[in-house]
Amino acid sequence: MLLEVENVVKHFPITTGMLVKQTVGHVRAVDGVSFDLSPGETLGLVGETGCGKSTLARCVAGLHPVTSGRVRFDGDDITNLPRARMRAYRRDIQVIFQDPYGSLNPRRRVGSIIADPLVVHRVSRGAELRRTVQELMERVGLNPEHYNRFPAEFSGGQRQRIGVARALALRPRLIICDEPVSALDVSIQAQILNLLKDLQDDFGLTYLFIAHDLSVVRHISDRIAVMYLGKVVELAGADELHEHPRHPYTNALLSATAVADPDEAGRRRRIILTGDVPSPIDPPSGCHFHPRCPKARDRCSAEEPLLVPRDHLVACHFPVEAGEDLTASGRRPA
Amino acid sequence: MSLLEVTDLKVTFPTSDGLVQAVRGLSFTVDRGRTLAIVGESGSGKTVSTQAILGLSPRADISGTALFEGVNLLQLDREQLRRIRGAEISVVFQDPLTSLHPLYKVGWQIEELFRVHQPGTGRAEARKRAIELLGLVGIPRPDRRVDDYPHQFSGGMRQRAMIAMSLALNPKLIVADEPTTALDATVQAQILELIGRVQAEFDIALILITHDLGVVAGIADEVLVMYAGLVAERADRRTLYYRPHHPYTKGLLESIPGSTGARGGRLRPIPGSPPSLIDIPSGCAFHPRCPYAMPVCAAERPPLATVTGGGGHASACWLPHEAVGLGPEADALRLRAKEA
Known part of the structure; x- marks a missing residue:
């Protein structure tokens, strides 16, 4: 396994008081998540706003210390390593961020932005550095002659290519892609998705791919993990998850995903969830999803379901059976 | 006669870099009870065109005609246009947090519509109708939530409140500009269902502006x-x-x-x-x-x-x-x- 994530928990304390800080509670952003990644594989991580997917990615990348749990990279325990020791692993683990506007320094030339990791890790310098950067630019579909331009002179899609080139500079083994195409127009989004796939084939990259758009995630992932309120509720092969979703939340999410096909959209029976996602400060007892679940019974509020294999991994006491209609099972009053 | 008939609309913005030609001759019509989707990517002119028609692009140079029930909106002065906007034509924007005033209660902001456009409405009556509207768009316990501030609402509830406001004065046309783009998939599904329901119920014409062909596939008549x-x-x-x-x-x-x-x-x-x-x-x-x-x-x-x-x-x-x-x-x- 290239990456092993074992029961990772990340709680952010909520403090009050001006002089004497008092902790009055915790935001349970990630609440015990485990998965692993084989070399060359893409794991998609989906979920709605506030489910903890980006926090989890930052924990894996070592950008947040974890509250508890273990992260192993290539067999080495890299959990909460001190900065100096983490540096060695930063070459292998890189991140591509969502916002191609916010993640590039507007006052620096593109060439030097892409060169940064090479300089910091003392990989190359001088004429060789410039050549390496221009090769990278060419590889991600940028004109190498634009080496001396500023980020503002590039379009959104080109800026995301700059982000990809920077992540690629150190020849990492794992790239964490945090919503890399969410801010892009659909025609540009497709260009970047194809680029990421090509790079994966060429360099044997492993991706942890985070997005809220299930159709994008299905396209690029081998396996998909669905998160809800800090927990993975279902984990399966990309097609398996779409064809036989077993967790009621996954079913609802799939039925709500807009599809660019009028006939399919007309056939589809949406499972409309009632209410909003509860606060991660005080999540519901038992299964976090039970107050909104059309299948919830007494056991669901009392006992937390574990992520166990039932065809594939699902955390539900009463998983959805093939052909079961959740729209007809009667909505409970919120 | 169509409800709205736009002919050869051109919108330009003078800038220091040159003339931005945002809309270069757009024509379309919308009939009552129908949904027209305008789809395009960033910079296609989809948002600018409707904003120009509604007088929301004060710095633009605009030409062409936009006949709403026979009246050319582009010829009206600010006061005349303001009377139509809100009462006859209402707008739902993408980001409900910036469209709602953070310092006023949600109910107060809905009641304001009656105060401004229907001055005869009494306070108790306005409040009663605000509560009805919040209930209509599916806000739970509207009699209590009417006194909440926008930050006490979730994103989906704020967008519901915006839709409630857009319905308040029985408009003939609603312009929804990326109404679900800022929302999660499950909430987006709720809001689209709501928009479809109120449109059918009140026989309203809808212009839906979006970059998302997935959203359009479910609800548009014409694209x-x-x-x-x-x-x-x-x-x-x-x-x-x-x-x-x-x-x-x-x-x-x-x-x-x-x-x-x-x-x-x-x-x-x-x-x-x-x-x-x-x-x-x-x-x-x-x-x-x-x-x-x-x-x-x-x-x-x-x-x-x-x-x-x-x-x-x-x-x-x-x-x-x-x-x-x-x-x-x-x-x-x-x-x-x-x-x-």
Whole structure:
């Protein structure tokens, strides 16, 4: 396994008081998540706003210390390593961020932005550095002659290519892609998705791919993990998850995903969830999803379901059976 | 007569870099009870065109006509336009947090509509109607939530409140500009269902502006695809998705993972990026990115002309009229035209 994530928990304390800080509670952003990644594989991580997917990615990348749990990279325990020791692993683990506007320094030339990791890790310098950067630019579909331009002179899609080139500079083994195409127009989004796939084939990259758009995630992932309120509720092969979703939340999410096909959209029976996602400060007892679940019974509020294999991994006491209609099972009053 | 009839709308913005040609001659009509979707990517002019019609682009130079029940909106002064906006035509914006005033209670902001547009309404009456409206759009316990501030609402509830406000004065037309873009998928599904329900119930015309072809597939009657300030293609919903004519529409469909155009394998994105609106390519603005571009495409702007199949299906493209569809046969037809 290239990456092993074992029961990772990340709680952010909520403090009050001006002089004497008092902790009055915790935001349970990630609440015990485990998965692993084989070399060359893409794991998609989906979920709605506030489910903890980006926090989890930052924990894996070592950008947040974890509250508890273990992260192993290539067999080495890299959990909460001190900065100096983490540096060695930063070459292998890189991140591509969502916002191609916010993640590039507007006052620096593109060439030097892409060169940064090479300089910091003392990989190359001088004429060789410039050549390496221009090769990278060419590889991600940028004109190498634009080496001396500023980020503002590039379009959104080109800026995301700059982000990809920077992540690629150190020849990492794992790239964490945090919503890399969410801010892009659909025609540009497709260009970047194809680029990421090509790079994966060429360099044997492993991706942890985070997005809220299930159709994008299905396209690029081998396996998909669905998160809800800090927990993975279902984990399966990309097609398996779409064809036989077993967790009621996954079913609802799939039925709500807009599809660019009028006939399919007309056939589809949406499972409309009632209410909003509860606060991660005080999540519901038992299964976090039970107050909104059309299948919830007494056991669901009392006992937390574990992520166990039932065809594939699902955390539900009463998983959805093939052909079961959740729209007809009667909505409970919120 | 159509409810809204826009003819040859042009919108430009003078800037220090040059003249931005945001809309370059847009025409469309919307009838009562119908949904028109305007689809396009960033900079296509989809938002600017409706803002110009509603007098929300004060710095723009605007020409053309926009007849709303026979009255040209572009000729009205600010006060006349303000009376129509809100009462006859209402707008739902993308971001409900910036559209609601953070320091006033949600209920107060709904009641304000009655105070401004229907001055005879008493306070108790206005409050009663605000509570009814919040209930209508599915806010739980509206009698209590009416006294909440916007920050006490979730994103989906704020958008519901915006829809409640847009319905308050029984408008004939609602312009919804990316109403679900800021929302999660499950909430988006709730809001789209709500919009569809109230539209049918009150027989309202709806202009839905979006970049998301997935949203449109579920609810639009007619779809306009815009590119660089012009209509590239106009068709009813099924025709647009299954028998597109314009290579730009085709490219958009094939870019969507899992869509009709892109089942399995690699996506087929449109090469390049959208043009600068200051320096728009000659002829058909799409020709530098078009895989079927012919010499005529760079020389002359194609008119929006009816294509095979009829039924209002029109495309601004020099390819033969019968070159519709997504399959290999349609592709062969387009390529043959290019070779000829």
